[in-house]
Amino acid sequence: EAQVTQNPRYLITVTGKKLTVTCSQNMNHEYMSWYRQDPGLGLRQIYYSMNVEVTDKGDVPEGYKVSRKEKRNFPLILESPSPNQTSLYFCASSLSPDRGWYEQYFGPGTRLTVT
Amino acid sequence: AQSVAQPEDQVNVAEGNPLTVKCTYSVSGNPYLFWYVQYPNRGLQFLLKYITGDNLVKGSYGFEAEFNKSQTSFHLKKPSALVSDSALYFCAVREGDKIIFGKGTRLHILP
Numbered sequence: 001e002a003q004v005t006q007n008p009r010y011l012i013t014v015t016g017k018k019l020t021v022t023c024s025q026n027m028n029h030e031y032m033s034w035y036r037q038d039p040g041l042g043l044r045q046i047y048y049s050m051n052v053e054v055t056d057k058g059d060v061p062e063g064y065k066v067s068r069k070e071k072r073n074f075p076l077i078l079e080s081p082s083p084n085q086t087s088l089y090f091c092a093s094s095l096s097p098d099r100g101w102y103e104q105y106f107g108p109g110t111r112l113t114v115t
Numbered sequence: 116a117q118s119v120a121q122p123e124d125q126v127n128v129a130e131g132n133p134l135t136v137k138c139t140y141s142v143s144g145n146p147y148l149f150w151y152v153q154y155p156n157r158g159l160q161f162l163l164k165y166i167t168g169d170n171l172v173k174g175s176y177g178f179e180a181e182f183n184k185s186q187t188s189f190h191l192k193k194p195s196a197l198v199s200d201s202a203l204y205f206c207a208v209r210e211g212d213k214i215i216f217g218k219g220t221r222l223h224i225l226p
Binding site for chain 1: 147151158166205207213215216217218
């Protein structure tokens with residue numbers, strides 16, 4: 001089954017404790033992206049990757065890191081989480097924009113609470 | 116400048132009536148436009164997209180959207196609403212290599 005998986009689905013942590021949210025897709029997609037969803041603000045893109053070893057900032061990259069060492073994986077790293085990073089996070093993937101703009105497939109979401 | 120705007124936070128429609136969820140955009144060049152739906156406690160699902168061609172785009176679950184270049188709009192429509200259409204709807208637009216989402220419109224279909 002074609003899917004995007006995220007782990008963990010729920011996470012409660014404390015300020016400053018480094019964490020990683022994993023994202024994996026099995027569709028051989030080139031484009032992957034991370035979003036955060038906050039009430040009244042919709043979805044905002046954090047980082048995206050056009051392909052392996054190619055990443056770029058979205059609209060709200062501060063406080064986050066990403067890496068793309070393999071095509072299927074795109075982890076989101078919070079080196080020192082703060083309470084304002086409490087949010088619902090989505091990973092998404094699609095075929096390469098170089099081939100045209102295709103729909104994104106979204107993971108189920110990770111609800112992060114930073115206290 | 117905001118690339119995509121959804122002017123209504125919430126839309127209420129009686130079951131069986133036609134529905135419209137509004138979206139306007141502001142990008143340079145040819146727009147690439149999308150609609151996604153989010154059901155409670157779920158990720159987003161793709162509904163339809165406009166890249167080029169016919170201004171009326173048909174998508175999943177009986178939804179369609181009308182691209183209007185002069186009004187820079189891409190409104191989502193359905194001829195007859197179902198209670199199961201109640202969800203959060205997002206319009207999105209391509210801006211360079213990024214995808215910009217609107218703030219979402221919550222659609223309530225009243226039985």
